[in-house]
Amino acid sequence: MKKSLLTLFALIVLAFVAMPAFTAGAPEAGDDEVTMLFMPGIADPFYYMMEKGIQSKAEELGVNLIVAEYPKSWGPEAQVPILEATAARGGIDMILIAPTSVDALVTPLKKLYDEGIEIITVDTFLGNGDYSVQSEFSFPLSYIGSDNEKGGREIAAELADLIGGSGKVYVNTTNPDVSSVAGRVKGFQEGIEVFPGIELVGVDYNLDVQQKATDQTLAALQKDPDIAGVFATNVFSSQGAYQAVVNAGLTGAVKIATWDATVDMINALKKGQVDLVLAQKPYEIGSLAVDWGYKFLTDGAEVPKKVIPGFEFFTQSNVDDPAMDQFIYK
Ligand code: T6T
Numbered sequence: 001m002k003k004s005l006l007t008l009f010a011l012i013v014l015a016f017v018a019m020p021a022f023t024a025g026a027p028e029a030g031d032d033e034v035t036m037l038f039m040p041g042i043a044d045p046f047y048y049m050m051e052k053g054i055q056s057k058a059e060e061l062g063v064n065l066i067v068a069e070y071p072k073s074w075g076p077e078a079q080v081p082i083l084e085a086t087a088a089r090g091g092i093d094m095i096l097i098a099p100t101s102v103d104a105l106v107t108p109l110k111k112l113y114d115e116g117i118e119i120i121t122v123d124t125f126l127g128n129g130d131y132s133v134q135s136e137f138s139f140p141l142s143y144i145g146s147d148n149e150k151g152g153r154e155i156a157a158e159l160a161d162l163i164g165g166s167g168k169v170y171v172n173t174t175n176p177d178v179s180s181v182a183g184r185v186k187g188f189q190e191g192i193e194v195f196p197g198i199e200l201v202g203v204d205y206n207l208d209v210q211q212k213a214t215d216q217t218l219a220a221l222q223k224d225p226d227i228a229g230v231f232a233t234n235v236f237s238s239q240g241a242y243q244a245v246v247n248a249g250l251t252g253a254v255k256i257a258t259w260d261a262t263v264d265m266i267n268a269l270k271k272g273q274v275d276l277v278l279a280q281k282p283y284e285i286g287s288l289a290v291d292w293g294y295k296f297l298t299d300g301a302e303v304p305k306k307v308i309p310g311f312e313f314f315t316q317s318n319v320d321d322p323a324m325d326q327f328i329y330k
Contacts (some may be wrong), residue, residue: 041098043070045329053286074208076104152187162255164198167228213240279327
């Protein structure tokens with residue numbers, strides 16, 4: 001009797017000791033659930049629209065989604081502390097992030113990547129955005145966003161047309177180290193090169209502050225009263241720059257090509273205060289990022305190094321077309 005009790009006791013002890021060996025690697029409850037973190041660049045209608053695309057695809061696929069706090073200003077100093085604090089919660093399989101600098105986000109993201117978190121960059125990218133060539137910034141799975149240089153070139157051609165192929169043009173943009181807007185300026189400069197009669201008189205950086213865009217554009221118009229065209233490269237640049245033209249009483253005389261289809265910009269187009277609005281597809285960018293990320297995490301699918309949804313142009317002739325309504329960031 002005593003012997004069998006001892007055996008039973010030994011068996012129980014053995015079971016407890018051996019239990020972990022049997023359970024390691026086995027998914028804990030909810031472990032195979034995919035968790036993604038969305039880290040936007042700044043609080044603006046473009047990223048709100050992107051979040052909608054992310055939310056709806058995450059819901060569809062059963063992805064556990066964490067949306068980080070929206071930075072109140074643009075830049076690594078605002079974005080990195082939020083990113084690191086949110087990632088420190090743990091349990092994150094993938095980060096969908098719009099890096100606010102091509103350089104300054106490489107180290108903080110590489111650290112998280114080395115901790116086992118996959119990265120997809122949405123809207124903006126690291127380095128030169130070519131993740132197919134091994135480099136210190138090629139660790140993200142993919143860049144999902146607009147072809148900004150192509151958009152810049154097309155806007156140059158449209159603005160050239162609007163000003164009759166010659167005259168002075170001015171650019172208001174945000175930051176030199178941000179891939180998206182830098183690409184737009186580069187494309188624009190390439191685009192106007194084919195027009196010998198067009199002169200680029202200045203490029204100002206407003207650090208993504210709308211009032212700064214208004215002040216800079218007003219100063220540029222005062223310095224060069226014969227500026228014929230303005231290109232503003234994103235939401236706050238556009239909303240600031242056209243306000244300066246309105247305040248200077250130059251609406252119609254100065255042609256304005258803008259980027260990002262906010263409700264404010266579409267209303268300005270309807271009022272003839274701007275002449276062109278390029279609409280990116282933030283909802284689609286967000287949805288594609290979750291879709292490809294999920295395929296990678298669950299099936300090991302190969303994610304294309306670049307996924308580029310197109311863009312649309314709002315003009316005075318199509319702004320009231322109901323088919324265009326879907327492209328407004330609202
Ligand atoms: O233009 C978008 C985005 O594409 C860019 O990278 C940063 O600015 C916006 O978010 C608009 O404010």
